Structures are given as C-alpha cells and as structure tokens.
C-alpha cells in the first residue's frame with residue numbers, strides 16, 4: 001500500500017518511458033495501476049507478430065501499428081482518466097533535446113540496445129533528470145538508478161564488446177554449430193542475396209578452389225545458359241563439396257583436427273531428380289506463404305532435420321529467393337524475422353555442420369543463435385517493471401539514499417531471487433559524467449580527420465551530431481542548418497591528414513569533441529605514435545579512457561529483451577554455446593560464474609574504491625549479477 005507521501009509524489013509526476021516493448025508494456029501497465037497520471041512514451045517500432053507472446057498490451061489486430069500509440073490506447077481502456085502521450089519516433093531524433101527531457105521528473109528506460117541507452121543517459125545528465133535504467137534476458141534482469149552527481153551514470157562502467165570469431169574458424173575450421181551459423185549468415189547468405197560489392201571471405205575460398213574450373217569471381221553469379229536448378233546445384237557442390245575438398249588438401253590444417261567430409265548433391269539427394277523433389281518452385285504460384293518448410297511439408301520448427309531434409313530446404317529456399325523475391329536480391333541482409341532467410345541459414349549451417357561432424361540443430365535453435373536471441377520471459381519483464389516503478393517512486397520522493405540497483409537472478413541465492421545492492425558512486429574518470437579528458441594515440445602524419453570521426457567520435461563515443469574544434473577553431477561539424485561553403489569546408493577537412501589540417505593536430509594538441517544534442521563535451525589529448533599493430537590495433541589508433549571492456553574470451557554480448565542488436569559481423573551470443581557459464585549483455589547485465597566471476601567479495605573490495613554494501617546473506621559462491 002502506498003503512503004500518502006508516495007501517492008502525492010506519484011500523482012504530481014510527469015514521467016517519460018523510452019521503449020514500449022517487453023519491459024515497456026509491463027511498465028506502462030504498472031505505472032497506470034500505481035496511480036501515475038502523466039506518462040509520455042517514445043518508441044520507434046511497430047508491432048510484430050513475434051511481440052505478441054509477451055507484450056500483452058498488443059493483439060493480433062495491432063500488428064503493423066505504432067507500439068507507443070497502441071500501448072496508450074490499451075491502457076486508457078482501463079485507466080481512461082490519465083494522460084498518456086505517445087511518440088512514434090526514435091529517441092535520438094533532434095526533437096527530443098535537453099529541453100524536452102527537462103520537462104520530466106524521471107526517465108524510465110525499457111530499451112534493448114546500447115546505442116539508445118547511451119544517448120538517453122547523456123540527455124538525462126545534461127537535463128539533470130534522474131534515469132531508471134533496466135534490462136532483461138531470459139530469467140535475468142536488472143534495474144539501476146542513475147542520478148547525476150550521486151550515483152554512477154550508465155556509462156561509468158565498461159560495456160563488453162561483442163565477440164567476433166577469427167575469420168579462419170568461420171571459413172575453414174568450424175568446431176561449433178555457432179561457427180556454421182555465422183558462416184551461413186554472414187558469408188553465404190550475404191554472398192548470394194546481399195550486396196555483391198561487400199567484402200566477403202567466401203571469395204577467398206572460391207579463389208582457392210582447385211577442383212572448380214570456374215573463374216573465382218563468377219562462382220556465385222548465375223550464368224547465362226544456366227537454369228535455377230543448375231545454378232542451385234552448382235552452388236551446393238561448390239560450397240559444400242569443392243571448397244571442403246580444397247581445404248582438405250592442406251594437410252597441416254587437419255593434423256590435430258577431425259577432417260571434414262565434402263558433401264555433393266549426388267551423395268545426398270540420390271533417389272529422385274531434384275526437380276521432382278522440390279517441384280517447380282519458380283512457377284508454382286501456391287508458394288504463397290513463401291516458406292521452404294511448408295512447401296516441403298516440414299511442420300515442426302523444433303524438429304532436427306536430416307542432412308537430406310536440410311539439403312531440400314536449402315534448394316527450396318534458394319529457389320524461392322531467386323524466383324519470388326528476386327527484386328530484393330543484392331539488398332538483403334540477414335534478418336531473424338525473415339522466415340525464409342532463417343530457413344536458408346538453418347539448412348546451410350546444418351549441411352556445413354554435417355560436413356564437419358558437428359551436431360545438427362533445429363530451425364528454432366538455429367534462429368535463436370543466428371538472431372542473437374535469448375528467449376524472453378514475460379514474468380521477468382513484469383518483475384523488472386515493478387522494480388522500475390518502486391525505484392521511480394523513491395526518486396520522485398528525493399529519497400536517493402534508499403535507491404537500490406536490483407538484480408533478478410535465475411537461481412535463488414540464499415533463498416533470494418531479487419538482489420538489491422546500493423548504487424555505485426560516479427566513476428571519477430568517466431568521460432561522460434566527469435570532465436576527465438581522453439587520450440588518443442594516433443599517427444598524426446597518416447590518419448585523416450575522417451578516421452578520427454568514424455573510428456572514435458561516432459563509433460566509440462556514440463556521438464550523434466558531433467562538432468570538433470581545436471582551441472576556438474572549428475574543424476568539423478554536422479547539422480542541418482550549415483551554409484553550403486561550410487559543409488564543403490568540413491568535407492575537405494575530413495580528407496586531410498591531421499597534421500595538415502588548417503589548424504594542425506599534432507602530438508600535444510588538445511581537441512574538443514562535443515555533441516550538441518547530447519550536450520556532451522570531451523577533451524581529447526593527442527599523442528603522436530608512428531606504428532600500430534595491425535592485428536591488435538586494427539583502427540590504427542588507440543583511445544584511452546573510453547570505457548569499453550575487451551570482449552570476454554569465448555563469451556560475448558547478446559541482446560536484451562529478446563531483441564537482436566547484432567550489427568557486428570560474426571557476432572553471436574555466447575550464452576548459446578554448450579560450455580557456457582557467463583552471459584554478458586549490452587544492457588549491462590552479467591551473470592557470473594567460474595573464471596570470470598565477479599564475486600560479492602570483489603564488489604566490496606576496498607581497493608576498488610567503489611565498495612558497496614552487499615546483503616550479507618548472499619553467499620560468496622552464489623552466482624550474482626552485477627552491472628558493468
């Protein structure tokens with residue numbers, strides 16, 4: 001039961017929710033039922049069928065409509081007297097500037113990606129509005145409170161980088177199913193259906209192919225005199241047969257590994273001619289569902305198909321793409337919500353897995369791996385939404401000292417499923433919430449301003465509308481209202497080497513980088529360095545003081561709330577690997593055990609100077625969840 005004070009804080013509050021997905025739907029419902037009267041919601045998405053199993057404000061009839069608007073209508077049905085303002089928009093839109101954020105008493109995040117979370121964090125800092133941040137993955141969840149000057153900001157702690165696999169593991173020596181998925185999705189699918197001009201490591205294998213008489217460049221091109229049947233056959237034989245045979249010729253590679261077996265169409269689809277097995281997909285207008293599976297009568301996505309079934313799905317999906325979706329060829333990239341893409345990738349990954357003696361997987365499992373999906377649990381979202389509201393009420397009552405970051409655990413530790421800990425203090429060297437300068441080691445005689453903008457300012461520092469200056473002199477700026485000659489001037493600066501800019505950047509220079517929308521200003525000290533290790537420092541520059549932790553060995557980032565946020569080629573969720581014991585999430589959730597475990601004793605380690613009180617009843621050995 002809420003006290004009178006709490007009720008009045010709730011009634012007077014104006015709150016902004018960002019994200020109306022898995023957490024957001026629960027949150028809006030709980031806010032409304034708790035008595036909140038003035039709620040604004042930003043969400044850029046429309047409702048998809050795959051949202052309906054856990055986003056209970058949405059129904060089948062809403063598919064395709066704005067999440068923010070439908071969520072509002074659904075809640076107004078049982079709380080008609082409250083005010084809910086929806087924005088079907090990206091929170092990064094310039095309209096949502098610092099002044100917009102200032103009108104709210106608290107911001108509540110129910111997002112699913114690092115980029116948007118960082119952006120909101122910065123706007124909250126600039127506007128001086130507290131942020132309650134959240135994330136869930138499967139049974140795990142967390143809620144954290146960020147109050148400027150009092151607790152750490154969302155970016156005070158390093159966020160782990162997604163894992164990438166060595167190219168040779170993917171192209172030549174896969175040992176896990178996930179390697180086959182990455183190959184099928186990022187190489188084969190991209191090569192056949194994506195942008196032909198993109199670099200693709202499948203080319204390497206094509207060049208190496210000894211037994212193929214084809215010109216390496218043309219292997220994936222359909223030839224003039226070739227029908228779809230012949231083309232599909234040739235691709236199959238090439239990637240699963242010739243390429244494997246060619247790889248086998250390198251004896252060294254297989255000294256300590258199991259040799260793969262080449263698979264040719266004739267070995268698998270022996271009984272009937274292909275045409276008969278798959279029917280004529282190109283001309284069959286009944287393939288209305290555009291699903292290779294349903295065409296072949298394969299019903300259960302949880303079944304593990306045989307090699308033969310996988311081969312038939314491979315052919316059917318490939319032909320369907322070329323015959324029914326030919327307009328998209330050249331522009332496709334893998335999307336976990338594209339059923340045919342998932343069918344194709346599952347089949348191709350399984351055929352490759354069969355070749356390398358790796359256990360085959362069902363379409364359901366393959367989709368999870370390919371889409372970086374951790375299956376969402378509606379109950380976790382509901383628990384987390386409840387915790388967000390509890391923390392929001394404390395924030396609204398100015399009761400920061402009682403705010404907690406709370407972790408929802410998968411297994412109870414000493415009978416507790418929820419673990420509240422005191423929030424960390426701000427990290428004094430956080431470049432976002434403190435004014436600590438960054439240090440950039442760069443070859444100022446070789447690197448161009450464009451390199452710094454792309455590799456540091458936008459990708460690492462996450463700036464949206466950056467402005468770079470040297471003293472009082474502007475070197476670069478982005479914006480809609482710039483004069484033409486300014487734009488031309490900045491464009492020409494981008495192509496200049498740092499030391500040759502009109503206001504030269506050399507060792508010892510301090511540049512200022514700022515984002516006008518986020519109102520974030522960083523100083524970067526420049527240190528000239530001649531050489532960089534191509535493998536370890538592929539950017540050709542190193543930024544110090546920026547808080548991204550290195551990817552954890554064998555383990556990597558996954559998305560939260562069931563969302564796929566993987567933009568990095570070859571990145572997959574580690575938590576789907578067989579020997580998994582650690583999951584690190586973009587949301588900043590980490591479940592910890594074994595080697596990488598951050599024990600409670602570490603959390604309260606005085607050396608960290610970030611010591612916090614931790615509930616005593618939690619066992620040191622119990623798995624815990626900590627915010628990165």
Ligand SMILES: Nc1ncnc2c1ncn2[C@@H]1O[C@H](COP(=O)(O)OP(=O)(O)OP(=O)(O)O)[C@@H](O)[C@H]1O
Pocket residue numbers: 018019020021022023024042043044045048050051067089090091092110111112113116560561562563564
């Ligand atoms: N930059 C952004 N601006 C506005 N809304 C965003 C932004 N980034 C993410 N979101 C929203 O955050 C919500 C996150 O919800 P959730 O994690 O449940 O993902 P989902 O997209 O609904 O589910 P799934 O990924 O499983 O299909 C989504 O509705 C998404 O549209």
Ligand SMILES: [Zn+2]
Pocket residue numbers: 152153154155156157426427430431432433434
């Ligand atoms: Zn910070």
